[in-house]
Amino acid sequence: MRVLVVEDEPDLLDAVAQSLRENGYAVDEAGDGKTGLFKAEGTDYDAIVLDLMLPGMSGWDLLKALRKSKATPVLILTARDATPDRVAGLDAGADDYLTKPFELVELQARLRALIRRSAGQAEAKLVVGDVTLDTAQRLAYLNGDLVSLTPREYALVELLAMHKGKLVSRTMIYEHLFDESSDTLSNLVEVHVAHVRRKLGKDFITTRRGEGYMIHV
Numbered sequence: 001m002r003v004l005v006v007e008d009e010p011d012l013l014d015a016v017a018q019s020l021r022e023n024g025y026a027v028d029e030a031g032d033g034k035t036g037l038f039k040a041e042g043t044d045y046d047a048i049v050l051d052l053m054l055p056g057m058s059g060w061d062l063l064k065a066l067r068k069s070k071a072t073p074v075l076i077l078t079a080r081d082a083t084p085d086r087v088a089g090l091d092a093g094a095d096d097y098l099t100k101p102f103e104l105v106e107l108q109a110r111l112r113a114l115i116r117r118s119a120g121q122a123e124a125k126l127v128v129g130d131v132t133l134d135t136a137q138r139l140a141y142l143n144g145d146l147v148s149l150t151p152r153e154y155a156l157v158e159l160l161a162m163h164k165g166k167l168v169s170r171t172m173i174y175e176h177l178f179d180e181s182s183d184t185l186s187n188l189v190e191v192h193v194a195h196v197r198r199k200l201g202k203d204f205i206t207t208r209r210g211e212g213y214m215i216h217v
């Protein structure tokens with residue numbers, strides 16, 4: 001899952017981005033509204049964390065502009081007790097909000113729920129054949145036994161599982177698993193797929209040569 005964080009307070013931006021990376025997300029960052037909109041329009045993020053009070057272009061204006069072309073789930077960050085801000089943000093097309101200051105664990109939980117809902121997945125558990133994913137804990141089970149996956153491997157399996165029965169293109173995998181700071185070595189999708197097959201069964205992921213990958217239901 002790849003998330004964009006738009007926040008002009010450097011310490012908060014760092015803290016949020018780091019906490020998301022530790023939880024297995026690919027994270028892009030923007031320190032102002034214009035950069036945020038440019039990135040948000042150029043990439044299909046799984047979700048955007050958007051501060052409302054930004055220099056240059058405000059979060060509301062960013063959101064209004066983005067909604068003309070994209071339905072990316074957006075979680076807004078609002079100042080404490082700023083009810084009118086919250087209402088205006090939701091009216092402008094935000095999907096959820098969090099009031100500053102907030103706990104990072106709550107941000108994680110809200111984001112997971114937001115991404116699940118946008119994928120039409122209400123439950124935290126995702127079952128694909130013999131494999132069960134606990135999306136809240138980011139754990140995978142094969143026939144009930146916990147399987148140790150790296151964060152990237154888990155992210156790959158979750159992405160394919162959320163689109164089970166459908167072809168997921170290599171472009172889509174790159175866009176959702178890796179952020180702008182990922183090194184090229186970690187970007188070898190084939191390597192991650194090979195590792196997942198070794199752990200969850202060689203037939204778990206099907207390759208469509210030249211097109212992408214899929215998990216059959």
Ligand code: CA
Pocket residue numbers: 007008009051052053054
């Ligand atoms: Ca701000």
